[in-house]
Amino acid sequence: MSVVSEFRSFIAKGNVIDLAVGIIIGGAFTGIVNSLVNDIVMPIVGAITGGGFDFSNYFFALSGNVTASTLEEARKQGAIFAYGSFITVFINFLILAWIIFLMVKGVNRLRMMEEKKPAEAAPAPPPADIQLLSEIRDILKTK
Template identity: 55%
Template sequence: MGMLQEFKDFAVKGNVIDLAVGVIIGGAFGKIVDSVVADLIMPLVGAVIGKLDFSNLYVVLGNVPPGTEATLAALKKAGVPVFAYGNFITVGVNFAILAFIIFLMVKQINKLKKEAPAPEAPPVVTPEDVLLLREIRDSLKK
């Protein structure tokens, strides 16, 4: 029964729930970034470079069966080994954009966080003997 209680305490802690929410939102956000890269950025890059479709950049590493269409999907379906570097370029751009967006988000969150005020230093307590010596000194000056 002790291990079950420990698990329950662990599972309902705020950090675990926050992590679960973060993973779910991160997955959805990843799909948005994938769409931005695949549907918006890579076509623009392809248009600038020369209307390249990065997803279909590959090098055939094996023999192509006769009658197989010369597209990446058809070659993979036929079991032909291909070096699909175009997909790697797309995933690399996707990662760079995602990392930059997360950097900007963390930067803004850090700006929004209020710095905790420094704790006030405790007042200096003058020892009683020093106070007495000051009283004596002051009385002798009079």
């Protein structure tokens, strides 16, 4: 078996296609979560804490010559510990984990509802007289 045919059979498997679709949707979903955090959650958190601050500019200098007030400028001046970016990424993770939890919970609930449905009962056999008449009919058809 050549490498090309092995690759073709590998790609044709359903699991690989499902994984590729999941990765693509996950990438798109990451953009949605980032926008949710940066454009909706963080401004609300800033308003609640009184100042409308942005976590991304929270850092402290690891070297003495950093005097900048923004993260971008501080990175140019020296070594810094940018904990504000970590807080934002951590909030993104929590929101994403919560949404995935709710999705899995919903799917599990649907599965449980499907399992609880009573199995369709097999139709009851016809009464004996109807069965006998059907047999007579079938015999007469053959003659």
